[in-house]
Amino acid sequence: MPVPLPDNEPQRVARLRTMSVLDTVPEPLFDGLAEAAAIAIGAPMAAVNLIDAHRQWTKAGVGIAAGTSYARDEAFCAHAILGKDLLEVPDAQRDERFAANPAVVAENGIRFYVGAPIILSDGLCMGALCAVDRKPRMLCDAQRDVLRALAAAAAQALEMRLGSLQREALMDRIGRLASVGGWMLDLTTNELTWTDETCRLHELPLAYRPSLDEALGFYPPEARVRLREVIERARHGDGDWDLELPLVTAGGRRLWVRAIGNADFGEDGQPYRLVGAIQDISIRRHVITALETSERRFRQLFQYSLGLICTHDHEGVLLSVNPAAARALGYSVGELLGRPLSDFVPPERQQAFRDYLLRIITVGTDAGVLELIAKDGSHRMWQYQNVLDDESDDPYILGHAQDITERFRMERQLRDLSARDPLTGCFNRRYLNELEAEPELRWGCITVDLDHFKQVNDTYGHQRGDEVLVEMARFLRRHLRDRDAVVRLGGDEFLLLLRDADEATTAEVLGRLDAGRAQAPIAFTLGSATFGGGITLDEGLAEADRRLYARRAADRG
Incomplete structure (x- = not known):
């Protein structure tokens, strides 16, 4: 059936195009939202879809390739943006709007669809966060609530992304006015990245990516030796630098630049990248010479x-x-x-x-x-x-x-948004993925499974179930050290991640949890493991899960 257009279609499309998000590369935050939707719904496919004037474009997807375009007349999400709440299609073959859709009639085609509109703060809808399955099904209320929350997060992410782009444009303009560029050197790959202003300063095309040797080649031999020395020291964690050096641009123009750099260190105390700035100080050098004889000029510059x-x-x-x-x-x-x-x-x-x-x-x-x-x-x-x-x-x-x-x-808000469960405030699975790169010596891992939690939802409703989850998260935090983390794995499962914890430390936390069972909002079963060295986080978690189910089987005879 033809897809109706929203009453505010011209304003909606204009707003979408001002977001500068169409036809952009994948971004981790949106990928995480699509992944979270797939996990929450338990569907093989999920996507963040944006509805343009004549097409549907996929910003992020699980089982659906990011960057895919689809005719709007055949897009399920084109229907989802017509309302303010979820569009849920239990069986597309039995829905007259979609029964003849090519994606439905195809072999192994779509049967189930649910989409939550992505509505900005000004009320305009940009698209939908959706999940798709090849078999008919129905969602529970908790899954619907999660999808609504993820769609709201997608709207906030779009608006924050636009704000970030605007700030970057402002910073680029300021950089141009001040002739200040930035750079970053990956010490693992030796890959060098320049900002646009750094490219302009060298009189090279924007987004130019030189090798390290090529970048150093813009400096005369003596200055090049000095830079190589400070970079080599920084590779070994030995300080930062702030130098004023001559430079010859790609166009042959001679400059004096201020070259600043230092190292970023990983958790193991070793540098993993160098970052810095470069500024055209040719004029400033002449100004400083004049300022030596004129205190008045210095005061004006300062003022x-x-x-x-x-x-x-x-x-x-x-x-x-x-x-x-x-x-x-x-x-x-x-x-x-x-x-x-x-x-x-x-x-x-x-x-x-x-x-x-x-x-x-x-x-x-x-x-x-x-x-x-x-x-x-x-x-x-x-x-x-x-x-x-x-x-x-x-x-x-x-x-x-x-x-x-x-x-x-803004960076802190984005980190929190991507790594925390919105209901309980606990960390989520994305937090675990980020931990994989941390070279911690030893971990304690305790899995917590709530007993008969489904009965709470069935008997008292999902609001009470949510209250139990929030109270359980508080209970678990009270029994941990400040540097430990509570992770909600999904549903009624939690993970306690203990940093630098041996078996004795893990057993001590287990003892506190057992002793405090009377204060917990619901009964629970525990499983634990300690690991480190060559054992990955996934392997440690799997062992803790195995022990939890063994404990539960023993408790139930």
Whole structure:
């Protein structure tokens, strides 16, 4: 049957195209939502589908290839966007809307479909999060609720993605204005990645991907030797660098650039990549020469800079602050001068700030992220690159930073969204996938299965079942250490993951759980295992599951 169009179709399609998501590459967050839908529904196929003017396009899929386009007139999801709630088709062959659909009449065709509309905050629907099966079936209320929640998460992800793109465009514009580019070197593959501004600085096409040797070739021999030395030291975890060097672009233009870099370290304490920035400082070098004879010019540069600039002594007392830095914290310049920076550092970060002061005095340079409390009580994150000036009689530290508060908040929200169960607040299976790369020495693994949980849902309803799951999650957290994790595997199954736990530690947690059974909202069965070395997380979990079912079989005779 022909698919009707929504009343707001022109506005809806226009909004979809402003999202800049059609025909883009796969992204982990959307892949995770499709995977979660397939697991929750127990269906072989699930997808995040977006409905354009004349087609359905798949952003992410399980059993359905991402990037697939499908005629809108034949798309089930084109019907799903017409309503505000789920479209559930138990048997497509018996539904006059779909009985003649090519995907239904085909051999081994679609029989079951359920789609939850992906509705943005402005009320416009972009598509549907759907699950598909080749046999007729019906969902339970809990599965419907999960699919609704995942569709809401998909809508939030689309809006956050657009916000991120807009911020990236702004940062790229700022980078162009300031002539600051970024780069990243993967120490495993030796693959070098440049930002667009770095490509522009070298007078190369955007998205150009040079080799490391090619990138170093833009520097004269002496500067190239210096860069190779600092990169080699950083490969072995030996410090960061901040150099000013000559550079010749691909077009033959001669520049002076500021090259900054340091290493990111893994859980094993070894560097796994180098990151840094490059800035065209040709003009600044000429300006600095002029500033040596003109204090007035220096004050003007300091006063009107859009960056966050300050100077402080070796105890952290502020000697000067530019207006941009004062505005970022909500103070006037006069309210900040003479106060120690520690007055604005959260209590839990005071030791880290003292460590910074020691490093900057000892090493002469330091870079990182500093958390400060603004006048209104909000927390601001500053990414700084500071140096010690000890050539004068009164040494001081020159600080330069960027306010990355919004980026920090959005990244944290995205991590939480992808790794946490929305009902209980526990971690989810995606969290386990991320742990696979962590080189932990030893793990304790306890599986928890709720006894007769289905009877709770059948007798008291799914709302009470959800309350039991939330209360059980709280009960489990009370019996763990701060560094341990509670993971909801799905349904009525939980996993307690104990870091650096041997058999004695695991047995101690088991004892606390057994002793506290009377405070649990429902009876439960436990299984446990400890593992490390060459044993994977999946193998450890499988052994804990085996012991749980053996325990349950023994309890039930």
